[in-house]
Amino acid sequence: MVRLASSxxxxxxxxxxxxLRLLDGNGRLLDSMAxxxxxxxxxxxxxxxxxxxxxxxxxxxxGSWQGSAPVPGCLQSVPTATPAPTxxxxxxxxxxxxRPLRTxxxxxxxxxxxxxxxxxxxxxxxxxxxxxxxxxxxxxxxNYREAPLSLAGYQVGDAEVAGKTEGMYVFPPxxxxxxxGLVVIARCATGFSQRFGRPPDYExxxxxxxxxxxxPRVPNLSRNSAWGRGSFSLANGGDEVLLLDPAGKxxxxxxxxxxxxxxxxxxxxATAAEPLSLQRVAALDSDDMSLDFARELPSPGQALELAPxxxxxxxxxxxxxxxxxGDLHAHSSYSDGSGPPELAFSRARAAGLHFYAITDHxxxxxxxxxxRLRLAAHAAxxxxxxxxxxxxxxxxxxxxxxxxxxxxxxxxxxEAATSSLSGLYAWLAMQPGALAQFNHPGLGVTFGGAQxxxxxxxxxxxxxxxxxxxxxxTYRLFEDELLLAWRNGWHVAPTIGSDTHDTSWGRDxxxxxxxxxSALDEPALLEALRSGRVFASEDTNAxxxxxxxxxxxxxxxxxxxxxxxxxxxxDGEAATAQLLDFKNTELRxxxxxxxxxxxxxxxxxxxxxxxxxxxQADGDQVWAAPIWxxxxxx
Numbered sequence: 001m002v003r004l005a006s007s008x009x010x011x012x013x014x015x016x017x018x019x020l021r022l023l024d025g026n027g028r029l030l031d032s033m034a035x036x037x038x039x040x041x042x043x044x045x046x047x048x049x050x051x052x053x054x055x056x057x058x059x060x061x062x063g064s065w066q067g068s069a070p071v072p073g074c075l076q077s078v079p080t081a082t083p084a085p086t087x088x089x090x091x092x093x094x095x096x097x098x099r100p101l102r103t104x105x106x107x108x109x110x111x112x113x114x115x116x117x118x119x120x121x122x123x124x125x126x127x128x129x130x131x132x133x134x135x136x137x138x139x140x141x142x143n144y145r146e147a148p149l150s151l152a153g154y155q156v157g158d159a160e161v162a163g164k165t166e167g168m169y170v171f172p173p174x175x176x177x178x179x180x181g182l183v184v185i186a187r188c189a190t191g192f193s194q195r196f197g198r199p200p201d202y203e204x205x206x207x208x209x210x211x212x213x214x215x216p217r218v219p220n221l222s223r224n225s226a227w228g229r230g231s232f233s234l235a236n237g238g239d240e241v242l243l244l245d246p247a248g249k250x251x252x253x254x255x256x257x258x259x260x261x262x263x264x265x266x267x268x269x270a271t272a273a274e275p276l277s278l279q280r281v282a283a284l285d286s287d288d289m290s291l292d293f294a295r296e297l298p299s300p301g302q303a304l305e306l307a308p309x310x311x312x313x314x315x316x317x318x319x320x321x322x323x324x325x326g327d328l329h330a331h332s333s334y335s336d337g338s339g340p341p342e343l344a345f346s347r348a349r350a351a352g353l354h355f356y357a358i359t360d361h362x363x364x365x366x367x368x369x370x371x372r373l374r375l376a377a378h379a380a381x382x383x384x385x386x387x388x389x390x391x392x393x394x395x396x397x398x399x400x401x402x403x404x405x406x407x408x409x410x411x412x413x414x415e416a417a418t419s420s421l422s423g424l425y426a427w428l429a430m431q432p433g434a435l436a437q438f439n440h441p442g443l444g445v446t447f448g449g450a451q452x453x454x455x456x457x458x459x460x461x462x463x464x465x466x467x468x469x470x471x472x473x474t475y476r477l478f479e480d481e482l483l484l485a486w487r488n489g490w491h492v493a494p495t496i497g498s499d500t501h502d503t504s505w506g507r508d509x510x511x512x513x514x515x516x517x518s519a520l521d522e523p524a525l526l527e528a529l530r531s532g533r534v535f536a537s538e539d540t541n542a543x544x545x546x547x548x549x550x551x552x553x554x555x556x557x558x559x560x561x562x563x564x565x566x567x568x569x570x571d572g573e574a575a576t577a578q579l580l581d582f583k584n585t586e587l588r589x590x591x592x593x594x595x596x597x598x599x600x601x602x603x604x605x606x607x608x609x610x611x612x613x614x615x616q617a618d619g620d621q622v623w624a625a626p627i628w629x630x631x632x633x634x
Contacts, residue, residue, distance in 0.1 A: 014036075015046075016036060016046075017034070017035055017036015017046070018034070018035065018036065019033070019034040019035075020033050020034075033053075035047075035053055045067075047067035052067070053067060054067075117144060117145075117283065118144045118283055118285050119143070119144060119145055119149065120141060120142070120143055120144070120149060120154075120177070120243070120251060120252070121141070121142055121144065121243075121251075121252045121280060121283075121285060122139060122140070122141060122142075122156075122241055122243055122252045122253070122254050122280065123140045123141060123142035123182060123279065123280045123303060123304075124138075124139070124140035124277055124278065124279045124280065124298065124299070124300065124304075125138075125139055125140070125234070125241050125254050125256070125272075125277060125278045126138050126272075126277035126278075126298050126300075127234035127235075127236060127239060127256060127272070127277075127278075128234075128236045128272065128273050128274040128275075128276075129187075129191070129195075129274070130195060130274055130275055131191050131194070131195065133188070133191065133211075134187065134191075134233070134234075135186070135187055135188030135190065135191020135192065135211055135212075136186070136187070136188070136191045136192050136194070136195040136196070137186070137187040137188075137232075137233075137234050138184050138185060138186040138187065138192055138200060138298075138300055139156055139184070139185045139241055140182055140183070140184050140185075140300055140301070141156070141177060141182065141183050141185070141243070142177075142181075142182045142280070142303060143177040143178065143179060143180060143181050143182070144180070144283055145179060145180070146179045146180060147179045148176050148177065148178050148179050148181075149176060149177050149179075150175070150176050151171040151175040151176055151177055151183070152171055152172070152173050152174060152175050152176075152246070153170065153171065153245075153246030154170070154171045154175075154243065154244065154245060154246060154251075155168055155169060155170050155171070155224055155227070155242075155243070155244040155245075155246075155248070156168075156169060156171075156185060156221070156241065156242070156243050156244070157169050157204070157224075157227070157228050157232055157241070157242060158228075158232055158233070158234055158239050158240060158241055158242070159227055159228030159230070159242065160240040160242055160253070160255075160259075160260055160263045160264050161263055162226070162227045162228075163227070163229075164227075164228055164229070164230070165228075165229050165230040166228050166230045166231075166232070166233075166239075167204060167223065167228045167230050167231045167232035167233070168223070168224040168227035168228030168242070168244075169185075169204050169221035169222060169223055169224060169228075169232060170221060170222050170223075170224050171202070171221060172219055172220075172221070172222065175202070175219070182301055182302075182303060183201040183202065184200040184201050184202070184300045184301055185200060185201065185202040185203065185204060185221065186200035186202075186203045186204070186218075187203070187204050187211070187232055187233065187234075188203060188204075188205070188211030188212070189203040189205070189211070189214075189215035189217070189218040190211060190212055190213065190215050191211065192300075193215070196298075196300055198301075199215065199217055199218050200218060200300070201218070201219075202218060202219050202220070202221055203215065203218050203219075203220055203221070204220075204221055204231070204232035205220040205221075227244075227248075235257075236257070236273075237257050237258050238255075238256060238257030238258030238259040239255070239256065239257070239259045240253060240254065240255045240259045240260055240261075240263065240264050241253065241254040241255075242264055250264070250265070252285075253265060253266055254266075254270075254278065254289070254293075255270070255289060256269075256270045256271055256272065256278060256289065257270075257271050261289070265287055266287055266288065266289055267287065267288045267289070267290075268288040268289040268290030268291060268292075269289060269290055270289035270290065270293050270295070270333070271295065272295035275297065275298070276295045276296055276297060276298070277295065277296070277297070277298035277299075278293045278294075278295055279293060279294050279295070279296065279298075279299070279304040280292055280293055280304065281293065281294050281304055281305075281306070281339060281340055281342060281343045282303075282304070282305050282306050282342070284340065284342065286372075288368070290333050290334055290340070290366075290369065291333075291334075291340055291368075291369070291372055292340065293333070293339070293340075294333065294338055294339025294340065294343055294503055295333075295338050295339065295503070296338065296339070296502070296503045304343075306342060306343060306346035307343075307346040307347045307349070307350035308346075308350060309346070309349055309350065309382070309385070309386070310349055310350045310351075310352060311382075311385040311386070312349075312352040312353065312354055312385075312386075314354075314520070315354075315514070315541070315543050315568070316543055316566075316568040318516070318543075318545055318566045318568075319545070319547060319552075319566075320518075321516040321517060321518055321528075321533070321545075321552075322516070322517060322518075322519075322520075323514055323515070323516055323543035323545070323568070324354035324355060324514065324515050324517055324520055324525070325353060325354055325355075325512040325513070325514050325537070325540070325541070326348075326353045326354050326355030326356055326357075326387075326512065326513055326514075326515075327348065327353060327355075327356050327357065327496075327497060327498050327500075327506065327512065327513060328357045328359070328389070328391075328403060328405070328437060328462070328495055328497055328513050328529075329357065329359055329393075329403055329437075329439060329464070329467070329495075329497025329498060329499050329500075330344065330348075330356065330357065330358055330359065330497070330498055330499065330500040330505055331358065331359070331360055331361070331393075331499070331500060331501050332344050332358050332360055332373070334358075334360045334364070334365055334366075334369040334370075334372075334373060335360035335361040335364035335365060335393075336361065336364065336501060337358075337360065337500070337501050337502075338501060338502050338503045339503045340372075340376070341358045341372070341373050341376040341377065341380075341388075341390075342376050342379075342380065343503065343505075344356070344358055344500075344503075344505040345358070345376060345377065345380035345386075345388040345505075346380065347503070347504075347505045347506055347507065348386075348388075348505045348506035349380070349385075349386040349388075349506070350506070351505070351506030351507045352506070352540075353386070353506050353512070354385075354386060354387065354520055355386065355387040355388070355389060355515075355520075355525055356386075356387075356388055356389065356505065356506060357388075357389035357390075357391050357403070357405060358373060358376075358377070358388075358389070358390060358391065359391040359392055359393045359403045359404075359405075360373070360392055360393065361392070361393050361395045362392045362393060362394050362395055362410055362411065362412050362413055362414075363395055363412060363413060363414050365392060365410060370390075370392070370410055373390045374390045374408075376388070376390075377389055377390040381522065383519070383520060383521040383522075384519070384520050384521070385520065386520075387520060387521065387522050387525055389405055389522070389525075390405075391403055391404055391405040391406075391407075392404055392407075392410050392411075393439065394411055394413050394418070394424055394436075395413055396413045396419075396420075396421070396445075397445060398445060398446075399420065399421045399445065399446060399447070399448070400421075400438065400439070400440075400441065400442075400443075400445050400446060400447035400448065401438075401439040401440065402421075402424060402436050402437065402438060402439060402448065402460070403436060403437040403439055403462075403497075404428070404431075404434055404435075404436050404437075405434070405435055405436075405437075405526065405529070406431075406433045406434045406435055406526050407431045407433075407434040408431075409431070411423075411424055411427045411428075421448050422454065424436075425454060425456055425457040425459070425460075426456065428457075428459035428460070429456045429459060431459070433526065434459055435459050435460075435461045435462070435526065435529055435530045436459050436460040436461065436462070437460070437461070437462035437463060437464065437492075437495060437497075438460060438462070438463040438464065438485070438492065439464055439467065439497065439499075440464055440467040440468075440476065440478065440497075440499070441463060441464065441478050441481035441482075441485070442478065442481045443467070443476070443478075447481065448460060448485075448490075449463055449481065449482075449484060449485025449488060449490050449492065450481070450484060450485070450488070451488060452488045452489055453488060453489040453490050457490075458491065460490065460492060461491070461492060461493060461529060461530050461531075461532060462492055462493050462494075462495050462529060462534065463478075463481070463482055463485055463490070463492040463493070463494065463495070464478060464494075464495050464496065464497050464536075465477065465478055465479055465482045465494040465495065465496065465536050465623050466478070466495075466496035466497070466511055466536060466538065467496070467497050467499050468498070468499055468509075469498040469499065469500050469504070469508035469509040470508070470509055471500075471502060471504055471508040471509070472499075472500055472501040472502040472504070472508065473498075473499045473500070473501060475509070475511075479584075479623075482494055482623075483582055483583070483584055486582045486609070486611075486626060487582045487583075491532065491554070491626075491628070492532075492625075493529070493532040493533075493534035493535075493553075493554050493625035494534065494535070494536040494623040494624075494625060495513040495534060495536050496511040496512065496513055496536040496537070496538070497513070498511070510538065510539065510540045511536075511537065511538045511539075511540075512536075512537050512539075512540060513534065513535075513536055513537075514534065514535045514536070514537055514542075514543055514544070515528040515529060515533055515534050515535075516528060516533040516534075516545050516552065517533070531552065531554050531555065532552075532553060532554015532555065532625040533545070533552045533553060533554050533625070534553075534554065534624075534625050535553075535622055535623060535624045535625065536622065536623045537620070537621075537622040537623075538620040538621050538622070539569060539571075539573070539616060539620040539622065541569060541570040541571065542567070542568070542569045542573070542594075542614075542616070542620070542622050543566075543567070543568040543569070544565075544566070544567055544568075544577075544612060544614055544622045544623075544624045545565075545566045545624065546563060546564065546565045546566065546601070546612055546624055546627070547563065547564060547627070548561040548562065548563040548601075548603065548627050549561030549562060549563075551627060552627075553611075553612070553624050553625040553626065553627055554625040554626070554627070555627060555628070556627070556628045556629070556630065557627050557628070557629060558629075559603075559629050559630070560603075561603070562600065562601075563600070563601035563602070563603060563627075564598040564599065564600055564601065565577060565590075565592075565598060565599040565601060565612065566598050567592050567593075567594055567596075567614060568594050568595065569594040569616070570594075572593075572594055572595075573594065573616045573617055573618065573620075574591065574592070574593050574594075574616070574617050575591075575592055575593075575594075575614045575615060575616045575617065575622075576589060576590070576591055576592070576614065576615050577589065577590045577592050577599070577612060577613070577614045578612065578613050578614070578615075579601065579604070579610050579611075579612060580610060580611055580612075580613060581607055581609065581610055582609060582611075582626075587604045587607060587610060588601065588602075588604065592614070603629070607629075608628065608629045608630065609626050609627070609628045609629065610626060610627060611623070611624060611625065611626040611627075612624040
């Protein structure tokens with residue numbers, strides 16, 4: 001964001017036009033912008049007095065800068081218009097207010113920018129216990145401030161409104177929570193202790209027959225019969241947990257399953273069946289369960305934080321490019337995954353990946369979730385260290401699944417225009433910079449590559465040769481489907497996607513998608529993917545590349561070009577490399593060691609396209625994208 005006013009930057013920014021440049025510690029240019037043009041031909045026009053120039057999330061061109069009301073410190077998508085002095089006309093019978101359902105809504109700004117930092121929130125709920133009477137159910141509260149907080153008079157229970165036959169309980173005098181601390185309230189102290197090996201801080205007892213005897217070591221909360229006439233017992237099919245202040249005003253709430261989300265002011269959805277619990281991620285607090293909570297093994301008394309960042313070392317350099325490893329297929333709680341993208345990206349980076357994509361199912365993505373996904377990817381990215389990508393998975397039961405990256409909007413398969421592959425191809429052709437990938441091709445349905453490539457379909461640049469982490473989804477190979485797509489004219493590069501649905505993002509598989517890129521930033525990464533400089537590896541740190549003349553894998557070379565092959569593996573594993581045609585016939589093979597000189601290839605006569613497969617001594621395989629001669633299909 002750029003504020004057009006005098007400041008402490010040198011002599012100030014000129015109101016009539018100026019230039020800003022961002023350099024790293026070595027003086028290398030990272031980014032720049034200039035303003036003062038008329039807005040045509042890529043120029044950035046001046047903002048109105050009192051406005052800033054704000055950059056949209058799509059930062060591929062100067063045209064993404066627009067005038068906006070100042071919101072310093074907050075990421076923006078579509079810039080905020082300067083507030084108008086008169087309100088908009090209310091909807092009438094002739095012009096009712098519309099409510100788009102499956103259309104893209106560009107939100108003004110991230111919800112977290114509009115909130116004060118939280119003080120006291122519900123941070124974990126275990127509702128589906130493992131014990132017969134489910135006495136191990138518990139609620140955890142977290143104090144986000146440095147100073148201790150008195151809990152005397154605070155109330156917590158599962159009666160979402162006053163007068164219910166559920167429970168509401170009051171903390172005793174003298175109860176408190178340490179600064180930056182947590183307290184755990186168990187349904188039954190004895191049941192909790194049996195499961196977790198330690199007593200809770202408090203219990204919802206009050207004569208609960210399910211608990212057996214009272215544990216004298218653990219203070220009890222007293223029942224507020226005026227609010228809730230029953231006992232605390234969380235229904236596995238759906239319920240609510242409500243936190244009230246001493247005056248009886250709502251402070252926070254959690255809902256799950258078939259619970260009454262609206263009654264406690266919540267949106268989204270959440271479930272955590274046995275043995276899992278619902279856990280708030282760090283300080284996320286948008287009153288939306290899908291956006292704020294993850295489900296994983298319970299950790300009472302331990303906050304769920306984002307993983308600390310790790311800057312993984314870059315891969316080997318070859319022919320002016322660098323190898324990077326990542327994953328282009330994973331899910332979050334915005335569809336059928338297990339936690340929000342903020343947590344996913346942090347764990348993927350901590351696992352040593354250079355890039356990671358969250359690609360939630362299109363029909364499950366709400367507009368607010370798509371916007372928050374893009375914001376989370378933008379915030380998690382650190383060019384040169386880690387790139388987070390926001391994408392979606394077009395999900396058709398009839399024609400297969402297709403990941404889309406590099407798009408500002410979502411194509412929903414439930415909408416008529418994009419309900420078929422042909423409609424998706426037409427949509428992709430209208431999205432500058434977008435690219436697509438055929439996912440787990442042929443898994444129960446057909447896929448696009450099974451048919452000859454139609455006109456205008458080349459935004460499909462990738463196809464999974466492997467899918468599944470082996471943890472939340474079975475690992476399967478799709479080499480035959482890859483060969484079929486190549487024979488049908490598709491210039492797609494092989495990838496491996498974890499398709500992660502649990503919270504093990506980046507840690508659940510050793511397989512990777514690799515790229516040869518000029519830099520570790522989003523434009524360079526998308527360019528490498530679009531160009532086909534891609535390899536799929538079952539080995540975490542193996543890198544494979546080949547080129548003919550000036551043409552890298554994924555491209556079309558001139559006949560007679562000299563070719564060379566490069567292989568690297570930090571673990572030093574020897575391998576057998578094969579040059580193959582699209583019928584999987586071996587044309588050449590070599591024994592190769594990582595770090596050995598490049599292998600010089602002679603293009604086999606009569607072959608118009610070929611690709612490389614490498615098999616290591618331990619059985620791991622690596623696939624490199626083809627090179628075509630004149631674009632013909634053999």
